[in-house]
């Protein structure tokens with residue numbers, strides 16, 4: 001559904017993305033994970049053609065990007081920027097024109113469930129309400145692809161759980177979701193796949209279940225057998241192995257292991 005191949009982007013001679021490649025299947029929730037400045041938002045902006053990549057191929061729905069595809073993609077931007085003076089109702093009217101698959105009933109239910117005031121200017125919503133409102137717009141759009149930059153940021157714990165559940169149900173409809181997030185414990189709850197980004201490269205990508213199967217955390221000094229050492233996790237090591245050694249990792253162990261490990265070509269870790 002989304003296939004990114006060898007994406008490269010520089011800003012003023014600074015190489016921000018270097019050969020970024022990953023793909024996302026229909027029905028998946030793919031989390032792009034990485035430290036501040038790793039290149040997650042830049043990748044998303046390239047996918048949306050908000051900026052032009054220097055090199056690389058972006059395929060959506062099995063075809064190279066075309067502008068008409070935008071009506072099948074709904075987005076929650078990183079900055080939650082809004083048009084001044086636009087009420088929630090104004091937004092709904094605009095989105096209903098932009099998205100042929102827009103569903104008014106889903107939108108009305110969402111608005112009443114979360115007590116959002118349709119007549120209020122979205123600019124005056126709290127940052128958490130804005131996020132919630134944009135997630136509501138995305139889900140009501142019934143777009144085939146949702147792209148959400150930090151979708152649970154600024155939300156209280158109850159609403160976070162709600163958003164995770166909404167997104168899971170949405171993906172189950174056969175929709176594809178790409179999120180950028182630092183919330184690894186949450187991602188483990190609701191995402192199906194992930195990519196770890198470090199200094200503009202994808203250093204590892206897989207399904208969460210497979211990644212947990214093929215890695216182990218071993219204590220320093222414990223035998224790693226023929227496993228490949230990936231990186232350090234606190235006082236332990238993350239290894240990639242087919243042997244039943246150490247303990248199974250949490251997603252957090254895998255992310256920390258790859259982030260502390262060497263950044264080389266992705267096949268170093270394959």
Ligand SMILES: Nc1ncnc2c1ncn2[C@@H]1O[C@H](COP(=O)(O)OP(=O)(O)OP(=O)(O)O)[C@@H](O)[C@H]1O
Pocket residue numbers: 011012016034035036037038039040041042043
């Ligand atoms: N328009 C721009 N001009 C110059 N540099 C940019 C521009 N946009 C992004 N960058 C740089 O690209 C790098 C990656 O930024 P990006 O926003 O993609 O990171 P990120 O992984 O999304 O970080 P965060 O988790 O903090 O949001 C940073 O060093 C940033 O300063």
